[in-house]
Amino acid sequence: QVQLKQSGPGLVKPSQTLSLNCDISGDSVSSDSAAWSWIRQSPSGGLEWLGRTYYRSRWYNDYAVSVKSRITINPDTSKNQFSLQLNSVTSEDTAVYYCARISQRSQPVWGQGTLVTVSS
Amino acid sequence: DIVMTQSPDSLAVSLGERATINCKSSQSVFHVSDNRNYLTWLQKKPGQPPKVLINWASTRESGVPDRFSGSGSGTDFALTISSLQAEDVAVYYCHQYYAAPLTFGQGTRVEIK
Numbered sequence: 001q002v003q004l005k006q007s008g009p010g011l012v013k014p015s016q017t018l019s020l021n022c023d024i025s026g027d028s029v030s031s032d033s034a035a036w037s038w039i040r041q042s043p044s045g046g047l048e049w050l051g052r053t054y055y056r057s058r059w060y061n062d063y064a065v066s067v068k069s070r071i072t073i074n075p076d077t078s079k080n081q082f083s084l085q086l087n088s089v090t091s092e093d094t095a096v097y098y099c100a101r102i103s104q105r106s107q108p109v110w111g112q113g114t115l116v117t118v119s120s
Numbered sequence: 121d122i123v124m125t126q127s128p129d130s131l132a133v134s135l136g137e138r139a140t141i142n143c144k145s146s147q148s149v150f151h152v153s154d155n156r157n158y159l160t161w162l163q164k165k166p167g168q169p170p171k172v173l174i175n176w177a178s179t180r181e182s183g184v185p186d187r188f189s190g191s192g193s194g195t196d197f198a199l200t201i202s203s204l205q206a207e208d209v210a211v212y213y214c215h216q217y218y219a220a221p222l223t224f225g226q227g228t229r230v231e232i233k
Contacts, residue, residue, distance in 0.1 A: 037222065047213055047215070048224075049224070065221070104158055107172075107175060107181070108160055108172045108175060111169065
């Protein structure tokens with residue numbers, strides 16, 4: 001059974017970098033049938049996909065246009081995890097962040113969520 | 121980008137009655153090569169992560185009660201709760217993963233009448 005466990009700080013100061021990790025059990029970050037995404041839900045309620053990383057003979061990343069200049073999603077094969085870094089955060093980045101496995105050849109799995117508040 | 125539009129925005133249904141949520145995508149999410157629609161239905165309750173109810177538009181996930189069903193293909197989809205229970209009060213989202221950027225509907229709030 002695939003499980004995703006998130007970790008990272010719940011409070012980030014404005015202009016700093018938000019960093020979260022997602023540990024994978026029951027699958028491999030290097031699987032050629034999986035893709036690993038970060039998604040957030042702001043206090044206003046909507047779900048917003050931020051980006052993903054996946055391996056198909058080489059590593060690929062896709063990012064949402066809204067955060068493309070500030071986001072990095074990296075796989076870590078040694079720890080079987082993937083990470084989110086979002087730079088230059090503002091109060092608009094306050095949200096619950098989820099990691100998820102979402103791909104065309106795998107059943108979807110979501111992490112437990114991490115509330116990240118941007119505040120000084 | 122594929123825009124997902126749900127209707128209605130909110131729905132109040134009596135216990136034991138049927139609830140139907142519609143979802144329309146701005147372009148087809150049907151993949152010809154494997155004959156699948158790349159669309160899921162999610163249930164979101166406060167303080168909990170989204171729960172996947174239906175994958176590939178009509179495949180119920182393991183452990184999901186059979187009162188939940190998904191239908192549709194191409195650009196038009198529906199989630200039906202055949203007999204609403206109190207524990208079904210939640211916000212429901214459709215979600216396409218046919219193409220990046222992955223996108224979600226705006227959500228439909230289901231309440232008890």
